[in-house]
Amino acid sequence: MEGGVHPLPDTSAFRDCFALTWKNPYVLRLAFSAGIGGLLFGYDTGVISGALLYIRDDFKAVDRHTVLQESIVSMAVAGAIIGAAVGGWANDRHGRRSALLAADFLFFIGAVIMAASPGPATLIVGRVFVGLGVGMASMTSPLYISEASPAKIRGALVSTNNFLITFGQFLSYLINLAFTKVPGTWRWMLGVAGLPALLQFSLMIFLPESPRWLFRKGREEEAKAILRKIYPAEDVETEIQDLKDSIDKEIREEGTSEKINFRKLWQTKTVRRGLIAGVGLQVFQQFVGINTVMYYSPTIVQLAGFASNQTALLLSLVTAGLNAFGSILSIYFIDRTGRKKLLLISLFGVAVSLGLLAGIFHREWYTRGCPSKFGWLALIGLGLYIISFSPGMGTAPWIVNSEIYPLRFRGVCGGIAATANWISNLIVAQTFLSLTEAIGTDMTFLLFGIVSVVGFFFVIVFVPETKGLPIEEVEKMLELRPLQYKFWEKKKRPEGTMEEEEKLDKKNQGV
Template sequence: MAIAGAIIGAAVGGWMNDRYGRRTAILIADFLFLIGAVIMASAPSAPLLIVGRIFVGLGVGMASMTSPLYISEASPAKIRGALVSTNGFLITGGQFLSYLINLAFTKAPGTWRWMLGVAGLPPIVQFILMFGLPESPRWLFRKGREEEAKAILRKIYPVDEVEQEILDLKESVEAEIREEGSSEKINIIKLLQTKTVRRGLTAGVGLQVFQQFVGINTVMYYSPTIVQLAGFASNRTALLLSLVTAGLNAFGSIVSIYFIDRTGRKKLLIISLLGLVISLGVLSGVFHETTSHSPVVSSVETSHFSNYTCPDYSSAANSATWDCMKCLKASSPHCGFCASPTNKLLPGACLISNDTVKKQCHDESRLWYTRGCPSKYGWLALIGLALYIIFFSEEIEKMLEVRALHWRFWEKSDEPKEKSQEV
């Protein structure tokens, strides 16, 4: 639902940017995100929690398309690329910080309410600070507020450069307005028949689509769950290990920034995709091994907790064939696996899943599993997850690759350069 909200937020954000300005759009995105965080933290039920997620998604979608636009239009040309790339790096850095905050709240009363509610602080800070920043000079020029735009440009650029920047911006905006007011209609079919346009469009759109199809959102949202599925029982341990993967995401962004101009976009992209295939293969293999070779359920161990035996296990005709995975799949009610105190890979107990049973299991120095089962290959899953994050971390640079690939196709195309440039 957060992603669905982000789709709507990005679509509405485009219109809002043109109508009310970049700064106003960011302020509205902050407000939506704050409302979403408050709703989530105070949600008495799952439906209201989902409503909060939608509000957060609206804010994320609007901010995701507005922030790079605002940065590119309100920053000096010399550092514009660096600032846009820094924005992407800070996204991955923010993910790392969020896992760190979650780790701090694992022992706090209310746990997840604090984790979700604290997300309301950054939009408050940004909302206040945005009043100290100027509107986009380009948007002001388009709205006929030239004097305001010139005043902002004089603050951004040195005295010897500002007049030329004002002239360039004015000419660019006037050219845009003339194109918009032209009576000549764009022939979409004719454009798509142009090799340059078609190749650039295919590369740009395809890159963004497949970037999502490899499952990055699932990994970033559910990495603690993935860690638990790999055989790590503790919520705190899962969050701590997820913190490492989020840190690797930020580290990978720095590494890719360094290599992108040295190895080339295409080569880096191919290496990244091959790495993703390998790391996902490792994860698949580990999960298959975990589910097909999980510890068996022992009737002796289970009878040790006689008052809390899983009902499905008690009534099963062939309970001797039960293992940890079958125990976790029990549905009436949900059950958990209490591992052997000697070795987590030895036969354990299949019990009703609740806080009382969990505490009793822990009191006997046993591990309590409700999502994944004990496995000796869990560390391989962590390696696979870490490699996946590192290889994917060209997210910032892939945005730049869209432009770079388009111009490569233009340079290699059969179209005259003047015609391609015009298109």
């Protein structure tokens, strides 16, 4: 890409990622153990959509007041805002592994409180605890995976975290269906989340800290031992030297995120450019309306004319399955197509499907639970939306944010971006039902569609391509280019690049 070191087109990353199963299972173990945080993230954000149907049945006040419904859903998001903000500090001060262990503890406590809730108020308290865990895990899991992955397959491995998020949402719908006839319905749905939290806590106790965090803290020998397990023998010394050079540069600049000066952070060119791209992506991810679908998909299905709770849950399971399938597509394409192109393709599809949904809901056929022969059109629109969103906007913002910041600021900047994501999430979750009542479902979807068009142009201008770049080289790329719209052009690599890449550069000079 213009303005920085660019990788060759790589079609083998997907194959190499799965070859780790027998070549280097250690890397895969790190990725999937940390990725359970994504599973919990997905489960706890998805399970409420089905549980809410039964909570309304048990607590009539919740059924009567839309604000209570929105609060039960969105208080987890409010907790996630705090969790993401605290998580950024905790990641830099105490390490990625410690932050994940703290998140597991919060997940478990929240699950127990929710399962035992005697009323809406206690339920909301439990949702806040779960939200704290979600916020910490949402930024820590991809960061840990990113820092413990070889550059060539980093995108695919971080995408496994996003697959586990979507699988967690799919699993939550399966659990919802499994407990529809069981006494206590929603209590079981919400309480089951404590089990994967215990599993991850048990696994992470025996796993190492991020090697890059250890290097930053002066624990070089520990870091080198882990890097030697992650990288092939012929690559590991180069990786160690690149990391050492990066740390030496940071020390010379006296940069640290433990005693962070936010004014100085913003004045640092590479950090500012990274934050504009990273925070912008996280905000657009939410304001194109994804979590209205994930939190309220059964309610949307009922708006489309399917009255039964069980039918609504079953149809919503299809959207969750499409979301998980889209994450698998991301694992295949993210290191092949690149982050930026995948984002643009995704946003184009999202804009088209939201326009379709706005047109479908424009008619007066849709009132909650009223049968309609046109309801299937709304389901097609939802399906198109999910399959467009999931491979690009669903995964790439988290991947870019795990790659784009200098090491000394990676925790705090990741926390800022994740906090922006959850604040945007809260705004959307807290206003969706009220918006549909105030301006109609059709105009609400149209509003999200307009935002997705704006997001499309934002990606063209401000988001760099980080595919295949060693994390230490991303900073060099940001130093050279403030705007990223000519991302299809390529320049020469510095001295020391492989001969075949130099030949490709010479060929592209005339483009």
